[in-house]
Amino acid sequence: MNSPHLSCWIIVNGYLQHTKFSDLALFIKEAAVRKGLSADIIRNSSLMPMIEDGRPVLRGSFTRLPDLVVFMDKDIALAKHLEMMGLPVFNKSSVIETCDSKAKTHQALAACGIPMPKTIFPPFTYEGVGRTDLHLFTKIGQTLGYPLVVKEAYGSFGQQVYLIHSEQELQERVMELAHKPFILQEFIDTSFGKDIRINVVGDQAAAAMKRTSANDFRANMTAGGKAEPYTPTQEEEELAIRSAQILGADFAGVDLLFGKNGPLLCEVNSNSHLLHLYECTGINVADKMFDYIVKEFRR
Structure with a gap:
């Protein structure tokens, strides 16, 4: 799905200098370009959101505003400001805010029958x-x-x-x-050192991996865990998709635990690290994200 007339900003944090963040930004930009978009990586530290004469405006070194924004940071105030200016933002500021807090995530899902740990x-x-x-x-x-x-x-x-x-x-x-x-x-002792990451895009499970650790109750790769491609069960897939949709996420990395009686929701990440997933599964979720984003924008 090529969109040669669309431009997008990929918003990242200007103060995170680790290569894993800059590599992820480039990975996402490359996917946007493959889909025919004009894409720029924009640091939040280069933008000045402000209220002037009673209306939201944006100052910075840019020459024009983009058609849409892919927000890969947690600067909720900036995301909200861009929305106030009428820009389509993926994911929305409300989604980022909810997913950023484990407490808010669990409470947002609590009345919807989502299985999760006590x-x-x-x-x-x-x-x-x-x-x-x-x-x-x-x-x-x-x-x-x-x-x-x-x-x-x-x-x-x-x-x-x-x-x-x-x-x-x-x-x-x-x-x-x-x-x-x-x-x-x-x-959840049945999930000691293991969990599932399912990346959801729209109403689809785009890719999944199983993470395991031999010496830590957490399976995160940054905590020493290892990943392998995983085919989720229908129950796991449906739980991940439903959780992301309830929160209003356009795309998300949904983590599930292995419960005694079925999968349990662990957390929902509005911005997950797609490079790890790509290295593990060979599936480029960023491509699927831009297919979805362009379709939603056109709608």
């Missing part, structure tokens, strides 16, 4: 105001049982996820996290 949301506290009363966490430990999992609401690549084995360890972790938002979940 999840508890601890009470909010303010920065500088410690959690001095830990009695509730004793009850949480009793409710979930040990080991249990503590996940910071904001984190990527399996980082900020902790396996907790005792009440003392839980209290120490809670005190260490201080005011940071987090969730607590039951530990």
Whole structure:
């Protein structure tokens, strides 16, 4: 599906200088060009969103605005600003905001019958105001049982996820996290060191891989996990697609756990690392993303 008259911006974070991020941006740009789009990689640090005379405007070194935006960052304010200016943004700012928070993701899916681990949301506290009363966490430990999992609401690549084995360890972790938002979940022992990543585009499962780790309860590749191509079951595929659609995602990397009675939703990533998936499966999901994006734009 070629679209020679369309231009797009691929928004990335200007402060993340690691090659894995720049390689991903180039990978996505190459897919856009293959589909006939004029594509530019734009750093969020080069743009100045502002309100002037009561309306949203954008300042920067660009000469013209694009027809559409592929947003590969978590700068939610910028994504929202571009939408306010009338630009089609993939994924929308609301999707990025929900997926960026594990707490918001689980709550958004909670009323929709999506199977997921038992999840508890601890009470909010303010920065500088410690959690001095830990009695509730004793009850949480009793409710979930040990080991249990503590996940910071904001984190990527399996980082900020902790396996907790005792009440003392839980209290120490809670005190260490201080005011940071987090969730607590039951530990799914049938999924120790293994999970499934299914990349969804529109209403299709575009590619999938199984990740495993021999020495870590997390299967993320950045935590030492290894990946292999995977053919999901119909139940797994339907769960991944439905979860992404409920959240309104145009595309997403959906992580599933191996539950005792079937797959469980782990998390939904609005921007997943497509290079790992391509290296594992040989499937270029970025190509499928632009087929979908152009179709939606034309609609």
